[in-house]
Amino acid sequence: MKILTQDDLPIRQDTAVAIGLFDGVHEGHRTLIEDIENQEGLFSLVYTFDGKPNHAAYKNIYTLQEKEEIFADMQVDGFYLQAFDRQFSQMTKQEFIKRLVHDFHAKHITVGFDFRFGKNAEGTTDYLREQSGKYGYTLHVMPRIEYHGEKVSSSYIRELILAGNMEETAKLLRRFYFVDGTIEKGNHLGSKIGFPTANISTDKLLPQYGVYATIAQVDGNLYSAVTNVGTKPTVKSDDTPNIETFILDFSGDVYNEEMRVYFVRQIRREKAFANVDELKRQIASDARSASGMLENLEVYKDYIIC
The missing domain is CATH 3.40.50.620 (HUPs)
Known part of the structure; x- marks a missing residue:
């Protein structure tokens, strides 16, 4: 082009x-x-x-x-x-x-x-x-053009994203909504509890705070992932939102790499846990849910920009 x-x-x-x-x-x-x-x-x-x-x-x-x-x-x-x-x-x-x-x-x-x-x-x-x-x-x-009685517009799609409705968003965009960013060094809490994460920041529109089954694109490769969008209320005291992605079945140093995160489906809303152990158990459960949803990435290729 x-x-x-x-x-x-x-x-x-x-x-x-x-x-x-x-x-x-x-x-x-x-x-x-x-x-x-x-x-x-x-x-x-x-x-x-x-x-x-x-x-x-x-x-x-x-x-x-x-x-x-x-x-x-x-x-x-x-x-x-x-x-x-x-x-x-x-x-x-x-x-x-x-x-x-x-x-x-x-x-x-x-x-x-x-x-x-x-x-x-x-x-x-x-x-x-x-x-x-x-x-x-x-x-x-x-x-x-209408969808479920609503005019298909950027305003309507913005509402879907803010509601965490990534499946309906994908239908109207004909692609998964995505966020790009450079992977940053975090506080390493994820590594300490067995779930090392890749953190990125963005000034774009963020989905509703919560946990999502996602597809991470790093160096041209696609990986199943689970992503938390929000303020991490269990371990963080300020209200600054971040995007924290645990890439499933992946190991390696990706700091300073560019990553694109495609949001496939919301798993749950963000919540505060009583302690880190409870958080760890929930992350493991979220990872299993994401893994089941994303077992075959080939079926999603039409909704991804490669």
Whole structure:
């Protein structure tokens, strides 16, 4: 996949352009991508925008780098990130269409049913359709997609993640939700009680605090694992959340290695135990549960980015 910048414009080949924020690259977004990839003879291009800033009250589902990786895995030809600066925010709806046609050579455009564009969000899908003959492009508007009566949206998926519902999340993302990080040195308590863990930190959205059956990806290899997300109330006194993964049937030094943790299913909610021995027994039970769920990793390959 080619990452395009302003320096690459105007594009010299005809394109099919999918436009959106793509904060989750979920089932609805995939429909947009499939549409542009089905346009024979056209360069498939994702045109997206700076996401909402990541902060305490709003955590992104994916980072920009992760979105680029996902689109590449989906075999999109090109990716363009539009800076949502003041100049762009003042662009009229007609100027935006002219930009798509001139700078991106758009011959086919696909958007969601509620897509708005241009200054003060004055542009609508109806306006895009009205202008298609004048500017020589075809238009596909993806209808509203629902799941269990809810609109499939990044907001809905965020709710599922926060509720620890990783199976429903995976259905709508068509991949397991994942978190990346560099493995850090912890306090070695896990090693002392027989369960050495790999700890990573992230500023991304975290699932509900609890214990999960996970798949750990280290150095290109996949391992069954069990992961605790939370504050470790039995052994830690502050409220700083962490992600602590016990990789099953694995030994070796992985400190400073990059690790990706795919969340498959919640085993239980986080809880405080009376003592470390009780915690140790529960971890052993959690590990057995995760091992049973993840006995054959091959069945999960379609939900993993390799």
